[in-house]
Amino acid sequence: MSAKLKVAVLGATGYSGMELTRLLLRHPRVETPVLLRRAENSNPTKTALGGPPSASGNDQINLADIFPVLSGNGNYPLEPLSWSSLKQKGVDLLFLATPHEVSRSLVPEAVAHGMRVIDLSGAWRLKQEQHRAIYKFKDDDAATAAELTGKAVYGLPELNGDKIPNATVIANPGCYATTVILGLAPLLKAGLADKQKGIIADSKSGVSGAGKEPSARTHFVSVADNLSAYGVFTHRHLGEIAEQLQLTTDEITFTPHLLPIPRGILSTIYVHLKHKIRAAEIESCYREFYKGKRFVRVFQTPKLPEIQFSLNTNYCDLGFCLAPDGQRLVIVSCEDNLIKGAAGQAVQNMNLMYGVNEGEGLL
Numbered sequence: 068m069s070a071k072l073k074v075a076v077l078g079a080t081g082y083s084g085m086e087l088t089r090l091l092l093r094h095p096r097v098e099t100p101v102l103l104r105r106a107e108n109s110n111p112t113k114t115a116l117g118g119p120p121s122a123s124g125n126d127q128i129n130l131a132d133i134f135p136v137l138s139g140n141g142n143y144p145l146e147p148l149s150w151s152s153l154k155q156k157g158v159d160l161l162f163l164a165t166p167h168e169v170s171r172s173l174v175p176e177a178v179a180h181g182m183r184v185i186d187l188s189g190a191w192r193l194k195q196e197q198h199r200a201i202y203k204f205k206d207d208d209a210a211t212a213a214e215l216t217g218k219a220v221y222g223l224p225e226l227n228g229d230k231i232p233n234a235t236v237i238a239n240p241g242c243y244a245t246t247v248i249l250g251l252a253p254l255l256k257a258g259l260a261d262k263q264k265g266i267i268a269d270s271k272s273g274v275s276g277a278g279k280e281p282s283a284r285t286h287f288v289s290v291a292d293n294l295s296a297y298g299v300f301t302h303r304h305l306g307e308i309a310e311q312l313q314l315t316t317d318e319i320t321f322t323p324h325l326l327p328i329p330r331g332i333l334s335t336i337y338v339h340l341k342h343k344i345r346a347a348e349i350e351s352c353y354r355e356f357y358k359g360k361r362f363v364r365v366f367q368t369p370k371l372p373e374i375q376f377s378l379n380t381n382y383c384d385l386g387f388c389l390a391p392d393g394q395r396l397v398i399v400s401c402e403d404n405l406i407k408g409a410a411g412q413a414v415q416n417m418n419l420m421y422g423v424n425e426g427e428g429l430l
């Protein structure tokens with residue numbers, strides 16, 4: 068591939084869209100992305116700080132006015148979403164860093180206009196109705212939605228790398244789900260886990276995981292100096308964890324927590340093993356599974372990853388400890404929720420879709 072990729076981002080004013088924009092702006096194989104905002108007739112864009120859309124005093128909204136970290140390197144105008152304009156500009160790939168409902172309605176339109184899509188939301192991740200029901204989608208065209216649901220590829224490169232290059236729609240995985248799936252996949256594939264005894268994934272995330280709009284739960288006063296569990300047995304990521312790992316929701320208990328830090332996830336996963344095993348065998352199982360997968364770092368036991376090790380990177384870090392009885396395993400899995408859990412993984416997927424080196428723009 069020689070010409071640079073022409074891409075667009077909708078949702079660049081949000082946390083994951085902003086990270087995505089920063090990654091794309093310095094990606095050597097991508098033209099300056101077309102940055103999109105809501106269509107003219109919808110609500111005006113609010114700034115991250117809740118101020119007026121633009122400090123420049125005119126109608127043009129510049130992303131650097133919203134995120135001053137971008138200022139000093141030129142203008143990053145936000146254009147209203149228009150399919151004809153995207154077509155005119157030769158945009159082939161659309162990133163959606165938008166709420167689930169918005170992505171659910173826009174993906175069919177984008178595909179109908181001949182575009183490929185990487186969607187960061189949960190709109191297209193789930194194949195099974197029993198899991199998807201939690202989103203309560205009301206599809207305008209049920210037949211098209213069903214077809215796209217079937218075709219969309221769950222964009223976890225370490226598991227589904229062979230399906231990504233030819234995908235039209237990539238459903239970028241959930242942030243928590245990425246840590247739990249990558250933490251468990253080698254063990255389950257090797258048939259070592261005793262699923263009947265139940266697996267527990269206890270996950271903790273920084274507050275940016277909830278997006279830029281503050282709520283009573285994510286308000287500074289609620290979060291600071293605190294740690295709270297939420298979504299117990301009901302969190303949306305349980306469905307994708309179960310589907311990707313071919314588990315039933317009775318076999319895994321997933322409990323997310325809100326940590327008083329801006330970003331980063333740590334998942335502690337508890338597994339009973341079917342039979343007694345040595346730590347060296349577990350380690351070689353993980354190393355073998357992730358051989359050649361450059362964005363998973365397997366730590367040498369007993370060293371465990373910490374949130375800070377993977378911050379601002381596209382790595383998912385894995386480590387484990389085996390109990391003296393050789394049958395109880397604790398896996399620790401960490402990532403930056405906005406990078407490997409969202410924007411970085413989206414760029415990794417784009418690289419694979421267009422035959423670009425998987426790590427381009429990410430290392």
Ligand SMILES: NC(=O)c1ccc[n+]([C@@H]2O[C@H](COP(=O)([O-])OP(=O)(O)OC[C@H]3O[C@@H](n4cnc5c(N)ncnc54)[C@H](OP(=O)(O)O)[C@@H]3O)[C@@H](O)[C@H]2O)c1
Nearest residue numbers: 078080081082083112164165166187188276278279404409
């Ligand atoms: N945060 C994470 O760690 C994370 C990780 C993985 C996946 N995700 C998923 O990625 C998506 C974005 O998450 P986020 O945390 O970045 O959210 P966010 O900070 O709340 O940003 C949401 C973005 O969507 C835009 N938007 C909202 N309604 C829209 C509409 N009707 N039409 C067009 N654009 C609209 C917003 O634009 P305005 O500025 O105009 O409001 C904003 O740019 C979500 O689906 C989320 O579940 C997030």
